[in-house]
Amino acid sequence: MRTGGRGAAWAWGAVALVALGVAAMVAWRVAPRSTPGQFDPVSVVISLLNLAVSAFSAWMSVRAARSQETLEDAAARLAGAVLDSERMARRRLLGTPDKPIDVRFVLEKAPAHHAEGAGRRSRLTEVVEYYRGLSPQRMVITGAPGAGKTVLAVELILGLLEQRRPDERVPVRISAASLDTELSGPQVIERWLSSHLTQVYRVRRVVAQELVSARLVVPVIDGLDEMDAAAEPGYDSRAGRVLRAINAYQDVRGKGAVVLTCRTAQYRALQELLVWVQDAARVEIAPVDGRQARAFLDGRVDDVARWEPVLQAIRRAPGGPLATALSTPWRLTLAAIVYEQRVPGTGAFVRDPAELTDMRLHTAVAVRDHLLGSFIPAAVALDPPPGRADAERVHRWLATLAGYLDTNAATGRTLGGRALSGTDIVLHELWPLAGSRPRLLTAAFPAAIWLIGGPATLTQLLSPLSIDQLIISTMLVLGALGTTISGGRTIWHQPERFDLRRLRTRAARRTIAGWLGVGLALGGVVGFMLEVVVGLSDWFAGGLLSGLLSGFMIGLAIELLITGTAGVTDPRDLVRDDIIAGLVVGLFAGLAVGLGARLVVGLTVTLGLGLGLGPAGVRYVALLMCTRRWSSAWLPWRLGRLLHWAAGAGLMRVAGIGYQFRHRELQDYLAAHSVPQVTSTEDRPPDRPR
16 A cells, blocks of 8 residues: 655655756756846746756655555554553543542433443443444443543543554544534544644644544544533534534444543433434443442552541431532542642641541532642642742642633633634633734734844845845745734634654654765765866855755655654644744745845844744744733743643643643632632641551
């Protein structure tokens, strides 16, 4: 199934280099002699033809190198990347130790069109066998908030990947909130999947489309309940559109394989409107009972005897506020994190879990808020954030983000035809948090460069230049100005997807070094012929320099534009790569102008064009400038570093190309409490270890 290879890539690249020398020699032999600065149409035409041949050859070399893999190879690489990503997600969801509660789930009867082979009940440790027995393999996981729906889905993904054979599908988890429900027409699921593979796992678009078309990818859509603000989403809600798209998703025979997670209340509301996932097994996660809670604490805490008051209260009143509050894996994990915190110097426990039996925590909501209010201080103490930020600052920063997300979810705000997310924090799409100022600054940055360097640039362009220098300089200056104007007017920008991490690999260094050698050799040959055979002076050194530069550019293009290994995108990479890509393009354009015309023109073009070509990253920088301490919304300068730390500390989680709060309860709590709340049970002295 291979359609090309590195050999074809090298051949086309060599054609691009040879074209430069051949066109130069033909231009010398054919073009009439002219005085310096005189316009020579024959030379211009030949130069343009040379540029077209070189560009076409370089592009064909990239395409040839890209097409050397089979679809099975691409699926295997994707499976490895997803496995690494989900293992990391599991560790962050469960913490240390990472033993999940073996939750039970039961089959809920569908109105009609249910999957065959579905057992009446099962448990987390048997979920892979349960799913494999379904026909078709379509499963809906429902449960109460914090019941462990995402953990069950992650366990299913890991089990399928660890047992995967080469011809089997690759399950890929997608945040439901990130789906563009404005898409219409057939194959909506296919377009969602292809876009997700391209954005998150750096799979080339054509390969992603082929994987999805071959049904080698199983969509695992996580968090359908997070798509709409209403507690009971309607028929034409975003969640309703997703369900209808899933029902239209077809395999070669029958319905396509899919996994979906959703809160019970929202799914039942849609089901009452006769919208549900057809030909699927819907399973409901059961609440955690006292026996499961004890088993969890036995494997999680250092001294289970400290928890006896809590366990006894749950056993005495299984329907009481404490038992209700701790009836989900999320709340039990939260309680363990808060009450297992210890003083580093003495080993004393900071809190006593008997606080949870205090009469002041007389409702399940009070217990919940008490745990959520203590979560950030415990996480900060366990894993201190970078920059020596204290728990209060972390709380305020995260509350700013949570308030923005909750406002989006409650109002259904749209911008530029796109609904603003109520759950996902994507760095280059976060700028509306500060209003329109980041968008204006994005255009102002390169505009300022032109205001500063423009007069000098104009003066230099009006000074005596050859006609080719004047044409090149004018075209690049106008292009940079147009990019600046376009960057300010466009609402949403897609960041450039150069995989800069590939340049650190040994294979990338070998490729670039090889092309440098080829360019040096061919450039030297062409320069020697022009200088010795034709009689032109100083062309040998110029040929060597041109060959080196051309070889470097072709090798760099192949390595940056080819995704050799599927890998997970760090959400912070997008804005960084976008800025760097713009500055690199601006640098080469500026060098061309600076060497061919004037240095000040080249410097102006470098900065103006570079900032104009990286608007997504520049807009993120503008957001940080607009969210300083004196503004209404305060965020740290290194927001990406804070979110990366928060994901590692268990406060956030990575979702595709963005971040989400560890649980929606945490987001809602922070949105309602912009400053830390002092709980009534925090005045106890530290509990000494027994």
